[in-house]
Amino acid sequence: EVKQFDSNKQSATKIIENLSREHSTNLATKYKTQLSSNFEKDAYKLTNTTLQLIAYSKENQLTDEIFYKLTDIKQTPNIFAFLDTLFVNKQKTLQLYKQLSDHDPDPYKLLYMIIWHLKTLSQIKSGSTENLKPFIVQKHSRTAKKISQTQLNAILSHILKIDQQSKTGLINTNDELSGAIQMALFQMT
Numbered sequence: 001e002v003k004q005f006d007s008n009k010q011s012a013t014k015i016i017e018n019l020s021r022e023h024s025t026n027l028a029t030k031y032k033t034q035l036s037s038n039f040e041k042d043a044y045k046l047t048n049t050t051l052q053l054i055a056y057s058k059e060n061q062l063t064d065e066i067f068y069k070l071t072d073i074k075q076t077p078n079i080f081a082f083l084d085t086l087f088v089n090k091q092k093t094l095q096l097y098k099q100l101s102d103h104d105p106d107p108y109k110l111l112y113m114i115i116w117h118l119k120t121l122s123q124i125k126s127g128s129t130e131n132l133k134p135f136i137v138q139k140h141s142r143t144a145k146k147i148s149q150t151q152l153n154a155i156l157s158h159i160l161k162i163d164q165q166s167k168t169g170l171i172n173t174n175d176e177l178s179g180a181i182q183m184a185l186f187q188m189t
Contacts, residue, residue, distance in 0.1 A: 012036040107178040118156040155188040
């Protein structure tokens with residue numbers, strides 16, 4: 001039996017909590033947050049989707065992959081997962097770059113995060129880590145050890161040149177900028 005809720009009377013969070021309590025199932029907080037933010041204006045869809053997840057989780061383990069399939073919520077790609085693939089897995093780097101570009105077609109966000117990441121690797125490589133958080137140093141030390149300072153300087157220089165070209169009109173469109181970034185990633189990582 002599906003209950004109808006008036007979204008004006010009950011918040012999305014309350015709907016999820018009530019359904020979970022009623023069916024003696026507790027969905028993970030991250031799933032509740034996603035449901036609340038994506039279906040807060042549609043109590044009917046929120047109720048049905050929550051009940052579907054509750055039914056599934058009673059018989060099976062609810063994973064992120066299953067959650068996103070069952071809810072039809074588009075998963076936001078993680079830029080840090082992309083950055084972690086630089087110099088580690090070229091195919092995965094390009095795949096995640098495409099996903100990020102498809103999700104948010106502004107290549108400047110990606111460009112500036114790549115620059116930040118390369119500069120961070122360079123600081124770790126040179127031992128100048130006093131201004132970095134310890135977990136950043138720990139997380140990226142293995143990658144920094146894999147690459148030479150020469151290789152790191154070359155790709156950072158190339159990426160900074162792309163940034164300069166985009167600001168001086170040598171690269172005119174977002175598509176050109178995205179293509180230049182992809183080419184640099186393909187050639188140098």
